[in-house]
Amino acid sequence: MSAPHTAAATAPDSTATTAARQLADFASRSREAGLPDGLREKVTGHLLDLVGNSLAALPERPGAAVRELVEEWGGTPAATAIGSAVRLPAPSAALVNGTLAHTLDFDDTHLPSVLHPSASVLPAALATAEAGGATGAQLLVASAVGIEVTCRLGMAQYDEALGNSVFFDRGLHATAICGAIGAAVAAALLRGLDADGICSAIGISASMGAGIIESNRTGGTVKRVHCGWAAHAGVVAADMARLGLTGPPTVLEGRFGFFQAYCGERFDADSIVPALTDGLGERWECARLFIKPYPCNHFTHAGMDAAMRLRRRGLDPARVAGLTLGVPAPVLRTIAEPAAEKARPRSGYHAAFSGPYTVATGLLAEPGTATATESGPGRATGRGAIHRGLGVFHQDFTDEAAADPARLALAARVSCVADEECTRVFPHQFPAVLTAELDDGTTMTERVMVNKGSPEHPLTAGELTAKFLANALGTGDEQAVRALADRIGDLAAAPDTTALTRALAAVAPGVHR
Numbered sequence: 001m002s003a004p005h006t007a008a009a010t011a012p013d014s015t016a017t018t019a020a021r022q023l024a025d026f027a028s029r030s031r032e033a034g035l036p037d038g039l040r041e042k043v044t045g046h047l048l049d050l051v052g053n054s055l056a057a058l059p060e061r062p063g064a065a066v067r068e069l070v071e072e073w074g075g076t077p078a079a080t081a082i083g084s085a086v087r088l089p090a091p092s093a094a095l096v097n098g099t100l101a102h103t104l105d106f107d108d109t110h111l112p113s114v115l116h117p118s119a120s121v122l123p124a125a126l127a128t129a130e131a132g133g134a135t136g137a138q139l140l141v142a143s144a145v146g147i148e149v150t151c152r153l154g155m156a157q158y159d160e161a162l163g164n165s166v167f168f169d170r171g172l173h174a175t176a177i178c179g180a181i182g183a184a185v186a187a188a189l190l191r192g193l194d195a196d197g198i199c200s201a202i203g204i205s206a207s208m209g210a211g212i213i214e215s216n217r218t219g220g221t222v223k224r225v226h227c228g229w230a231a232h233a234g235v236v237a238a239d240m241a242r243l244g245l246t247g248p249p250t251v252l253e254g255r256f257g258f259f260q261a262y263c264g265e266r267f268d269a270d271s272i273v274p275a276l277t278d279g280l281g282e283r284w285e286c287a288r289l290f291i292k293p294y295p296c297n298h299f300t301h302a303g304m305d306a307a308m309r310l311r312r313r314g315l316d317p318a319r320v321a322g323l324t325l326g327v328p329a330p331v332l333r334t335i336a337e338p339a340a341e342k343a344r345p346r347s348g349y350h351a352a353f354s355g356p357y358t359v360a361t362g363l364l365a366e367p368g369t370a371t372a373t374e375s376g377p378g379r380a381t382g383r384g385a386i387h388r389g390l391g392v393f394h395q396d397f398t399d400e401a402a403a404d405p406a407r408l409a410l411a412a413r414v415s416c417v418a419d420e421e422c423t424r425v426f427p428h429q430f431p432a433v434l435t436a437e438l439d440d441g442t443t444m445t446e447r448v449m450v451n452k453g454s455p456e457h458p459l460t461a462g463e464l465t466a467k468f469l470a471n472a473l474g475t476g477d478e479q480a481v482r483a484l485a486d487r488i489g490d491l492a493a494a495p496d497t498t499a500l501t502r503a504l505a506a507v508a509p510g511v512h513r
Helices: 019-033 041-058 061-073 089-102 117-130 138-154 174-190 196-207 222-242 258-267 269-277 296-312 329-335 340-341 355-365 385-388 406-409 420-425 461-474 479-491 498-508
Strands: 320-327 416-418 432-440 442-450
Touching: 019 138, 019 174, 019 196, 019 269, 019 385, 041 089, 041 117, 041 138, 041 461, 041 479, 061 089, 061 222, 061 329, 089 117, 117 138, 117 174, 117 222, 138 174, 138 196, 138 269, 174 196, 196 222, 296 320, 296 329, 296 432, 296 442, 320 355, 329 355, 329 385, 329 416, 340 355, 340 406, 340 416, 355 406, 355 416, 385 461, 416 420, 420 432, 461 479, 479 498
Parallel strands: 320 416
Antiparallel strands: 320 432, 432 442
């Protein structure tokens, strides 16, 4: 990575105190100061999670389509696309990897902003770090800073009275819109831009983010590309700033800026700027990321956990006469409406956004304890053993599983309602209460108010590794997959990303076959 330098042409005033400038100054300081204790390890864990999710997404069409497209575009090889031994231009690699990262809706989440920040930021950082020869430590710092910026942008438009993201309430995908800026900050750091250049990268990328979430309701696979496009935009914005293009320093809070454009009459600069800048470098929102244990929409997880708890308590699914799933009121539009569509999802992908289907899946699962022992007789080998330990996994969201008569019969008995207590907690958690009415008229209830995978109930190191292995073992042999996990774990001390990218190429489908 080159030494910090100033973008050519007219850069923003270095004495300005705009929100973009404060974020840029924070990014520049973090490059010099490094990360606080514990945060480097947390970001490394999120990178492991993202790579596993991306490898599991390789059979899906969106990632393949994007990879075919960027290969048609061509260009100078500079960065590795996950699942391929072919190197691509950095923006193209970011586009492919961001698409893969978000394809299965298995990526991490920040609350209450309801963002999936790593899926945009980490692909941009990976591609730029490889292209520019950054060290592993520099990659981790840039990733943490980009995620932090993304989360703070999301927090700035969280409406406490509404109990929801203003972006989402207006049908916009906050992950993609905020992620483009966070990705640009990460890429700008790794390109060696100084605070002026980073500020311009923010100003440029704010014109590039987009995402409409109607597909959550009625179908379409375009949402899977949103994070890829944001990652692509971030890399391009940073390179534009490096080559002299500039952005407006008031791009975030200005009269015709980011928040006015996306939030309209709900925009309030007096509250938004403090949300963006207060405690920068002291209070890290990226430490609050949730890691998903199940490969489906995060709003469905507590309902599934409640269902699996009922099953462990001895509930026989054959005796269920009816099920009531209580969730936060804002969640209903995503996992319960239209009711007929959610009761009989048209595909495995749509099943991942269905409250009734996921509750049925949880009741029919046989959850165990996820393990990923590194050696000895208890070592978990093969995807099947790890799948069973995780309880619910990808095999539950295939098109065949979504058409399973047993699941659909149970899903038809689920009624989704707003629960007052869950609504109060949302969106700091995505809670649920599940009540089963049995054939003899008795009821059983489970309340799940804290999500598994949250900072309050984190996945263990064994569970996180088990998730990675279960995701990745379908692409390469076990030795190559475990070697990849080791290279990610060693990243903080790596002089560059060469060992990591070689390990990524080694698990590309077909390399060991």
